[in-house]
Amino acid sequence: MAETPEVFEGAETMNGQAAEGTWEPKILGILCNWCSYAGADLAGSARLQHPPNVRIVRVPCSGRVDPQFVLKGFLRGFDGVLVSGCHPGDCHYAKGNYYARRRLTLLTRFLETMGIPRERFQFQWVSASEGARWAESVREMTERIRKLGPFQGVGRPVPLLIPVVARQAETQPVGVEAQ
Amino acid sequence: MNSPTEQIRTEARRLLESGDVSVVIGYGPGSTPARATPVFVRRAEDVDRLFWSPACAQNLALYVREQAGRGKVAVVAKGCDARSIATLIQEKQTRREDVYIIGVACSGVVDPGRLAPAGVDEGTLKSLAPENGGLKADCGDRDVRLEREMVLKRACLFCDTPVPPLSDTLIGEAPPLQPATDQTLPEDLDARREFWAEQFSKCVRCYACRQVCPACYCKECFTDRLPVGWVSKRIAGPENWMYHTTRAFHLAGRCVGCGECERVCPADIPIQTLMRRMAGEVDALFGYRAGMDPDAEPVLATYRDDDEGPAE
Amino acid sequence: MARVGVFVCWCGSNIARTVDVQRVAEEAGRIPGVVFATDYKYMCSEPGQTMVRDAIRDHRLDRVVVASCSPRLHEPTFQRCISEAGLNPYMVEMANIREHCSWVHQDKDAATEKAIDLVRMAVAKARRDFPLFRNEIPITKRALVIGGGVAGIQAALDIADAGYPVTLVERTPSIGGRMAQYDKTFPTLDCAACILTPKMVDCASHPNITILTYAEVEEVTGFVGNFNIRIRKKARGVDMEKCTGCGVCYSKCPVKVPNEFEEGMGERRAIYVPFPQAVPNVPVIDREHCRLNNDLKCGVCQKLCPTGAIAYDQQDEVVTEQFGAIVVATGFRMWDHSQIGEYGYGSIPDVISGLQFERLMNASGPTEGKIVRPSDHRPPKTVVFVACVGSRSENHGHEYCSKVCCMYTAKHALLLKEKYPDTQSYVFYMDIRANGKGYEEFVRRTIEEYGANYIRGRVSRIYRHGDKVVVKGADTLLGRPVEIEADMVVLATAMEPQEDAKDLARKLGISTDQHNWFSEAHPKLKPVEVLSSGIFLAGACQYPKDIPDTVAQASGAASKVAGLFSKPHLLSEPMIASVREEDCAACGQCVQVCPFSAIELVELNGKNGASRRAARVNEGLCHGCGTCVAGCRGSCIDLRGFTNAQVLSEIDALALA
């Protein structure tokens, strides 16, 4: 498959904005084309007002959502990520959302291991007729994240030259408690 | 009863003489008594190159995968190694009928990197042998008693499958061991984020963890697929974070906790703390543990109607 | 370097009122890769589209971003537009700044910021666009219908009438299915044979229909438009060409065995036609019971046959043929409830099934239409009908409703009374489900005009008492126990999928539900399709159905087939998955997750003769959901139009802002 040879090499994130005191939550939305994207369209045609904080990426199906997309969202400094697909049983491709459910429920828990609270990642079902549900979820998530404050980023920026890492002397391993 | 070493040799001889397998992959003595080296034995008269000791740390499933498609092989496997082989079977990287598993019940293997901090000079070490629940190190001038917690490969302390769940012959018996609980990770989420930021800032992206892992069998790792843009090559905290979190996700339902990645990591990153959490979540959510059943469908390649998920 | 043009639409005031479109265009002009940016009142209007085409020419654009309404609305418009200017239609991306922005926000600054972001994302994606194509896939315009019940018959006739050849494969010696066994059909009580037989004959004489009875599908490969199907024609022992259907052979065959068509209540010979109106009217030799196959002397039929049609040594014939579409119409079977022994079925001779009752009522049945007790051949005076036997019962593994039992039970009670006015019937039921045209009226008539005594409640026990059958139960409406001394009990047992449904599903690569009914592609919107293209469902093989629903679905399936065949060729979807075979580790996860069974592992001839495996996507089957892509760690499979690189660049686009 052809791929454009442009290589993205940056590690810039959006976190810088926080300092200016004009911080607004920035939320990445990844929506399946057939239900949730259509639901968001419906919210539009019904003029259901909601906060302008979500940026939507359209994918064919929630089954297309690689958990890494979400990780990448946090890497890039989004304050929250919202993935939305068809309700179980309603996926345009019948089963995509069942696999998505496994992957993303696992991701929700894993993010906590990484220190990213559940509140920053929302995985939900919104059907093509649920414009109001979409608008409500954006409202709700934006408010929630506003309360949490800006995401602090995922990794410490380190100088490019890595100091040689010496093994620390240790007799007792970290955090092990024999039972 | 014959020693595990003798039993391994007898079994290897039988397999090679009968022509059942073309090679026996096992361990031979390494540069010091705390180290073993993988050996490939192809002739019955060479079986004495094989041995068993608490130094047999490597996960030989790695070589089973490399040998796949070249006829039947026999392999010496600890609990974790056998589970790795099962995942390889599940993922079509080898076939059950192509591996003969010489299972060894294991009570933990030594991480030579931890000897010095425990006060043992690997250079003068004469021998290393199990001794009631711990190890005895003969350092030439003196014997040193070593507790498991001090010198074992860290993952071994958390091991709950010392006996291979899958084997064709089994050597030894289940040791009476209780897996420890990993308390490395802080409870507070902010502290956790800080913890990982700190840990991953040490990563030099040498990819030793990936190279040593039997489950990392992609022909080209996502980290090398630069045009796709998953993660850049830059050795920087956030990029390292992306590498490790992604790798953890890629190993969900695959990592068996052998701890080789952690053992070989030059920066001492507690990779297994991450992997163990992931494995725990997979088990909690889907009742699935990697490599326990070679016939099971890989956990993320299947689903159940009543899987946990968002509210309807 | 890509040359992107950005076109920002005002949509009259729809967008321009809340979004500063000029600013958006200005900002867009500064995005790396953008060589032209402008705004216009109505981008989708003819002048708007002309503007796009002109800009493509004047600024040598190779990619276009339109910031306007939802791509679900106008993506096709702009795809057409840019292809008129010579670009590949898939080199356009849309930023949805109306539905997702101007219509839902009021703060102009915030909305404008967001619109700029959305444009950035679209540009980032567009820069990674590449041309996509639809490939032509030829269609073999012949249909295969599996199962010759009323569903299969109707589907075959409709497809044949549309002008396409059809092969109808039926497992038993005759087409007709269950309906051929019935006497009269609810709710109109027209005689089943009178409405079915003409259709069977039409099938036989239709120039476009080939009927293969006593035949089964053995293997299915290929995909929509191009299925290769192996069919086994079991040896009939009778030459179809020579036989004239005179019937001498079976009138003289000395072997008698229970007749399946009569539900075990009558007999047939070792050479037989299952019923007089059978199509084709050519007997088969049941090898299991034929004397010659049991080392006994015989040969009677051969001696008697006037045309020399008997061919004892005929062998099974296996043919492989090409078809473009498949209709599955394999129907149902009755739950064999004798194994459970509940209600005395199988042990008390006068406890029979609804299907057996049909045969007793049928003028060409084992009793020539006289309703008599199997035990002593006396007409019953009191008959108890029990509905929902095994249906709607988790204990019996059928949580579902068999849907037709309420109706045929009413039919039975009505016909019994009509034939024998001095009989009394009782019906035990859970609920009466009579939701079809004329159904409720029919049940009411059975109760009110034909005096059937309907008792709401469960039967607890049925046992023999002298020559009577005692039915004990509870009337839950009156809240009291009931006990009826009956002469005969008729059980409306649950309908079940065919025993080999799962096997057939596996051969076809389609899925079944937990009970093994075939699964439709969508419960509401695609009730006739299955997830694999080119395969359609008709009749009771999907779920219990009555004849009107069966026939409607069969015609639906036929029109789907005709629709498919009316095209010169199929076009593959442009946005489908494809594999980088050189990187594929052949772990098979994509194969496993694909809802459409579109991926298989194929053997590749690697370097120096070594073979290795890799996944390969069948373009005819892939629907482009991308479920496989998200499961591939090595990014060896990617989705055209929504590649990993594209999605990631959209995410990156904002961070770099």
Ligand SMILES: Cc1cc2nc3c(=O)[nH]c(=O)nc-3n(C[C@H](O)[C@H](O)[C@H](O)COP(=O)(O)OP(=O)(O)OC[C@H]3O[C@@H](n4cnc5c(N)ncnc54)[C@H](O)[C@@H]3O)c2cc1C
């Ligand atoms: C007792 C009873 C009475 C009923 N009375 C009425 C009524 O009065 N009115 C009404 O509307 N409905 C009635 N029904 C419902 C009616 O029977 C069904 O609606 C109808 O038979 C469904 O037709 P079908 O073609 O889908 O299936 P079937 O009639 O079951 O036909 C399926 C055909 O496929 C063949 N087959 C199966 N598997 C294979 C295979 N693997 N390969 C090749 N061939 C195969 C079978 O041999 C059979 O010929 C009644 C049902 C029952 C049980």
Ligand code: SF4
């Ligand atoms: S990730 Fe580490 S512990 Fe897990 S299987 Fe791979 S090497 Fe072993």
Ligand code: SF4
């Ligand atoms: S994109 Fe969907 S339909 Fe196509 S091969 Fe992948 S999983 Fe199957």
Ligand code: FES
């Ligand atoms: S199409 Fe919406 S989740 Fe699959």
